[in-house]
């Protein structure tokens with residue numbers, strides 16, 4: 001193949017685009033405005049060349065090629081750690097969502113014990129997580145840490161990861177967080193699946209609708225396409241992901257915005273159910289957290 005034709009191949013075009021985006025990022029340009037026609041052409045390009053930014057392209061290896069965790073449930077902890085480190089290196093180089101690869105400070109892989117019994121799944125890194133490279137270290141993370149401690153555990157004893165490993169980008173000059181798109185979730189999800197496969201927890205807590213939808217999908221949840229998942233409808237009852245019990249509950253950010261005792265109590269009931277499922281000790285005091293105190 002001539003160098004001109006290889007440069008025009010889908011992979012060649014993609015690496016030219018990637019080099020351009022990286023150069024622009026080095027120059028301090030964090031956003032690229034695309035006309036709606038350019039966006040449509042980009043989508044057409046991806047549809048016509050499904051392998052161009054998907055598993056198997058040289059710059060974005062498929063997770064299953066990057067690591068092949070033994071299917072045995074009893075993988076020694078050192079082996080699990082090694083597998084997670086290897087996967088984290090793959091994720092750090094990921095460019096399946098070129099717009100996120102161009103705007104992230106770093107990927108946010110996951111943290112915790114490689115043999116944790118309990119696995120928390122969140123949505124996507126926020127600004128602080130993007131800065132520190134760790135999940136749940138901002139305000140919602142501080143609340144999650146309190147929730148974990150209330151269960152009698154430390155962060156180091158559980159595993160915490162998000163559906164998305166990159167911070168969802170925002171239009172220039174805007175603040176806050178953006179919900180990941182379905183395409184972003186679909187591209188990133190195999191990494192979460194591998195993390196769960198390696199850690200093989202005994203229970204998963206899905207924090208919010210994006211985590212729940214990411215794990216189980218709208219079809220299994222019988223939610224029509226285009227309709228958002230209502231976490232209120234699903235919380236409090238165990239579902240299952242590949243044989244692992246999943247407890248859906250509210251995301252800690254929701255509690256930060258709705259800090260009523262009733263909402264906190266609902267989340268606590270969900271966590272109590274998880275503790276029971278895991279056989280963790282539960283004191284009377286823990287059972288009564290957030291219950292109205294009898295008047296004297």
Ligand code: URA
Pocket residue numbers: 122123124125126129134135136137138140141162
């Ligand atoms: N919210 C999430 O879902 N994940 C984080 O890591 C932080 C906030």
